[in-house]
Amino acid sequence: MDNAAAPGKSHPKQQDWKVGVDIGGTFIDFCALETRSGRVASLKVLTTPDDPGAELMTGLSLLAEREGLDPAAISRFVHGTTVGINTVIQRRGVSLALMTNAGFEDVIELARLRMPDVYSLFCSRPDQLISRDMVFGIPARLRADGSEAQAPDMQAVDEAVATAKAKGASGIIISFLHSWRNDAQEAAVKAQIAKSAPDLFVFTSSEVWPVIREYERTTTAILNGYVHPRVSGYLTALEDKLVSRGVTAPALLTKSNGGVMNAAEGKRACVQMLLSGTASGVIGAAWLARRAGEKHILTLDIGGTSADFALIIDGEPQFGTGGLIGEFPLHIPSVSVSSIGIGGGSIASVDAQGVLRIGPESAGSTPGPACYGRGGTQATVTDAMAVCGWLGHSQMAYGQLQIDVALARAAVSKLADQIGRTAEEAAQAILDIAISEMFVEVEKLASRAAVDLREFTLMPFGGGGPMLGAFLAREFKMAKVIGPPRPGVVSALGGLVADLRGDFIRTVFTHLAAEATPLLRKALDQLSAEGLAWLSKQGHEGPATLNVSADMRYVGQSFEIEVPVQAAWIAKGELDPIEEAFHAMHLKLYDFDDPDGEIEIVNLRLSAIGAGPALEFPIEAEDRGIAVEPEREIPVFTGKEFEWIGLYRRDLLRPGGRFSGPAVVAQEDTTFAIPAGATVDVDRHLNLHLTFSE
Amino acid sequence: MFDPLNLQVFANHTRAAAENMAYTLQRTAHSAFVKETEDFTVMLINRNGDTFGVPMGLGATWYPGLTYTRAIDMVADYKPGDVAFTNDPYSCFVATHAPDTHLWKPVFYEGEIIAWTGGHIHNTDMGGAVPASLSRALTEIHQEGIRFPPMKLVNEGVFDEDILKIMTTNVRKPDLNIGDIKALVGALNTGERKILAMVEKFGKEAFLEGAEVLLDHAEAQARDILRSMPDGTYVFVDYADEDSVEANPCRLKLTLTIKDDEAILDFTGSDPQLGSSLNVPSGGDPRHTMLLVGVYYVLYTINPKILLNTGITRPFTCIAPEGSVLNPISPAAVGMRSLTCARLRSVIFGAFCQAVPERLPAAPAGNNCIVNVMTTDERTGRTVIAAVNPVVGGGGGMPHRDGTNGSGADAAYLKNTPIEITETEVPIEFVKYGLAKDSGGAGRWRGGLATEMAFRVFSPGSRITARNRDRSFFRPWGLLGGKAAGLSDMVLNPGRDDYRRLGNIDTAILQPGDVLEIRSAGGGGRGNPLEREVWRVVRDVDRGYVSAEAAERDYGVVIRDAVLDEAATESLRASRSTPVGHFHYGPERDGYEAQWTPAAYDLLTDILAGLPIHWRFFTKTEIFRRMKGRVGPEGVSAALSDVRARFKEMPEPLTATKEAAE
Helix, strand or coil: CCHHHCCCCCCHHHCCEEEEEEECCCEEEEEEEECCCCEEEEEEEECCCCCCCHHHHHHHHHHHHHHCCCHHHEEEEEEECCHHHHHHHCCCCCCEEEEEECCCCCHHHHCCCCCCCCCCCCCCCCCCCCCHHHEEEECCEECCCCCEEECCCHHHHHHHHHHHHHCCCCEEEECCCCCCCCCHHHHHHHHHHHHHCCCCEEEEHHHHCCCCCHHHHHHHHHHHHHHHHHHHHHHHHHHHHHHHHCCCCCEEEECCCCCEEEHHHHHHCHHHHCCHHHHHHHHHHHHHHHHHCCCCEEEEEECCCCEEEEEEECCEECEECCEEECCEEECCCEECCEEECCCCCEEEEECCCCCEEEEEEECCCCCCCHHHCCCCCCCEHHHHHHHHCCCCCCCECCCCECCCHHHHHHHHHHHHHHHCCCHHHHHHHHHHHHHHHHHHHHHHHHHHHCCCHHHCEEEEECCCHHHHHHHHHHHCCCCEEEECCCHHHHHHHHHHHCCEEEEEEEEEEEECCHHHHHHHHHHHHHHHHHHHHHHHHCCCCCCEEEEEEEEEEECCCCCCEEEEECHHHHHCCCCHHHHHHHHHHHHHHHCCCCCCCCEEEEEEEEEEEECCCCCCCCCCCCCCCEECCCCEEEEEECCCCEEEEEEEEHHHCCCCEEEECCEEEECCCCEEEECCCEEEEECCCCCEEEEECC | CCCHHHHHHHHHHHHHHHHHHHHHHHHHCCCHHHHCCCCEEEEEEECCCEEEECCCCCCCCCCCCCECHHHHHCCCCCCCCCEEEECCCCCCCCCCCCCEEEEEEEEEECCEEEEEEEEEEECCCCCCCCHHHCCCCCCEHHHHCCCCCCEEEEECCEECHHHHHHHHHHCCCHHHHHHHHHHHHHHHHHHHHHHHHHHHHHCHHHHHHHHHHHHHHHHHHHHHHHHCCCCEEEEEEEEECCCCCCCCCEEEEEEEEEECCEEEEECCCCCECCCCCCCCCCCCCCCCHHHHHHHHHHHHHHCCCCCCCHHHHCCEEEECCCCECCECCCCECCCCHHHHHHHHHHHHHHHHHHHCHHHCCCCCCCCCEEEEEEEECCCCCCEEEEECCCECCCCCCECCECCCCCCCHHHCCCCCCCHHHHHHHCCEEEEEEEEECCCCCCCCECCCCEEEEEEEECCCCEEEEEECCCCCCCCCCEECCCCCCCCCEEEECCCCCCCEECCCCCEEEECCCCEEEEECCCCCCECCHHHCCHHHHHHHHHHCCCCHHHHHHHHCCCEECCEECHHHHHHHHHHCCCCCCCEECCHHHHHHHHHCCHHHHHHHHHHHHCCCHHHHHHHHHHHHHCCCCCCHHHHHHHHHHHHHHHCCCCCCCCCCCHHHHC
């Protein structure tokens, strides 16, 4: 081993590593920073779906080999896992029973009624995670004000537990109406089950997420229970493996809200991690954007089967609820990410009327695009890139993939023949269609958020983002595109830099009026206590930030908007600034307000944040505007014809470097396609800044 | 020049523009009707007035085939920044009841109109006799609110304040109307901007051509579907329970003729225009969108990739005789035409289910009942008016799947309100909200279950309205051996001694402690129930979807004390005969049609068609009054004689005599 002698590698004893790991569909990504030397290492390893966690150990071994990483020198280890979401998508969770109020057993099947695909007579709902024969209606009822109309019938509970056990349930979810107001009935039933069936795990809806709206609260509790044993088992095994490897830092887990939590929390609050993969990507992008001095960002993460988009406004990710876990909506606060099923592996086809289309079928990662040479024969978006000449000049995914242009051409030519065009014309059409599909989704995102994309900078990442990103940006007349140095590991970076973040909610559902002040104050005190206790349980010792917001609406509306408020307003009973903040937010989001309208405050929310490490990534010295020469010229079909354009190697691009599109930048984890009209500048963080002159 | 290789790109940009308009409208609208119920549409319209793009994710499903041509032509001298509007069902048949307000805006490029943007909102109230402007009991359009014929609402970017003042004076919630209308104008402006961006991207000529090519493509897709169907003539009949308040059934009849890649939908033989507000104002337009909504569902179900625009209507020709329920003349009331439209869809489904039964489901529940409560909050003494959950039924059994429970098919756009929200805001207490056992039609693929909702009130004189109730007598039909579904119902105080079944009525007044239970119909079954796998039946019983009794009765599956008796099941199933008939309608319709045979009803509609329009509904009612103890065409002829004897003033029906002999 010559690692120890390699220049720039410090002695293990002096090392201090921060490691972020993100597991995707095909690869597990590492982003590691050695803080003393400022050295950054990134890595991709193929996933091992049959033995989750094994690839993680492989990665640590590779980092040790290549970078001299000493496991004992890891002081921060952040992990994003897909075990939870895969459990739902693959329907591999445990058998659960659900207890509801008698008369309301169909709460999860009816859901909110409206279905996607409303024009189809075949529209349907997914099979529920708990089938109706495992739902038990318990005579019990709270009134809307939280008072008890009927105490839970404990005999019925015992009978339900016996039946559920006989049918193989390993856990029970309890969700009663109005438990957001009063959790006593749920707690009493949970205690009863603990007595009669201590071997069953139990989650109540109010302990998982105590928010008004019974379907949303119930389904969130079910998702938590459904993945709980598998996630918990995985985390325990992971902790053992890390310890046996000599990693002493506690494992932190990324969350859907873009923060992190410790493993003990992750085993209980499993539902918190289900959307962590996409969330971390946005957190990583926001961090990169702040460093690069960009305020408004549209992120674009293109993988094999989908493209994810998110808005970063004033440097901050946006939050929302309702993201899908497989076919089920998740109702806890999550970083808002929109998704469309178009990715590098999406398959092109010609329909009965001779029209070329893309997707929704995807070659995924197995067999993958034809040009991967793994048995795929149908033309995909990636193949179209290869036929046009944008791809195939370097290895992909850190050497794990080789592009075979001939295979891509064979696949695309089959389609081209069907429509009587050349392979290049067909390939260009495939790219145009793929971009237009994304255009539809991004238009929806922008109009929902009421933003003008021309004020935004596009940040493409993931394996496919840099391939298509700049072309998409042109569709929106976005003036700038920023390409981060390691686009393949932005999610892993997001975990590396993330804060501890716990979200808490209290439904208060009251008119915003002086009489409500004691109620609001009490709720805020409880939330603050919960938040601080949570941070301390995570082992956080530094200062804590408590962000408070309120979900409010005008009386008569049936949805709320979240408005940041100051704790002091509530503490002092100052309602005016709360009202003003609501009117202003309503005006901003909906283009009108009603200054005389009565306001209802539905929920109070609090995010408890313990700042993540202030990491110093290397900043290079900058020369100004040095023209960079391409490594060589390559022929690329740029829309109408082949042109000879410059091929640049990313690892040779230095701060201050400047060149113009059309060009191709090849790097270890992706290929960056740069259209004509773009000027590219390399900044001190090695980001590429594309600006379009128009 | 438009390169066909770009078709999908052009289609995507069109959809992006339409989705953008929809989000803008939903985001900035004021009323719950637009913001939550999504009773709105937006569209991109080509320079001829034909819709060429609609959103797929938001809004109502009825208007992708709407053409604005007649509305556009009724206003002269458009200038940039103008917006025109109408809510009058009779001026140009674009609006189809007074609450629906349609707006359209010219898109100018280099001084010439190259396209239009348009859309509609359902206003919470347009004035008239009743709050919300809708009641089955209304008898003429003038009771249904103020009407604006096509005229300019915005002149070169400036709202006509006079029009707004007239509206404000005449409607009950002017702020909501005007807020929503301004939101729709904002959406039209968004659409205009997006169209101009498309012109810039594709070029003017390619844009103009592209907007035509999308219609041609949709038309080609629709024609391909028709061509894949066997040529033939398919007749189907279905009934709405009542033609006015607590009166006689209303028949809709369709003769569908498919020839090669074209189809004719002849609605001759449907009821005359009614003396209630159940009329559908189509103006006799052979491609009126309201007549073709069922067709959109059929086409999209068969090919989910079909583009939705006016192109898909081109292969279809509708015949709706003047003075009939599907083509009333002014001043017939039209407010509750959505009830009739639900039946109209099931008639279309039934006709296509004869042409391509293997590709379509059985009847959906088809009663999208909207429930409103007006009661007093005992804590504050205030009157509370609120919409509670819609009560909708399941979808019909599909070719390879059970019908969707509790919603689905042509009701899938509806949303509910959480019990916790309603109970917190409205002083009522729910007793039940869930699926109704045994309500799905039995079949190889079971129909979707009905929804059942029951709630208690605490205040005297609490008024409930349950709009659009239907299917309390005529069941959603089963297909290919599948059984018809369970009926809808409304019961006061179920399970109590003083319980009362309210039938098809759509209003009720409750006193403190009263419980009202509203049930929808279910979805029809598909295929022979005896062929349903035993394990599925056992699972349905286990899940409470089907009772053990029904499992035995309908499926021949014997379950004793929650255990399957395999031997008994096998012999019971062997002893049952295979169901016959393409459709199963249930005993109520069979009984009804024993008296009102198809020939009898054909004679009736023939007689009525031969009378002046204002005599038709009257005469129908009088003939029905005299049908007791009478059967078939002879019965109708005899009843007609009695009517003519009683009302000597009645004119001679022009065609009354010839069919009596049939």
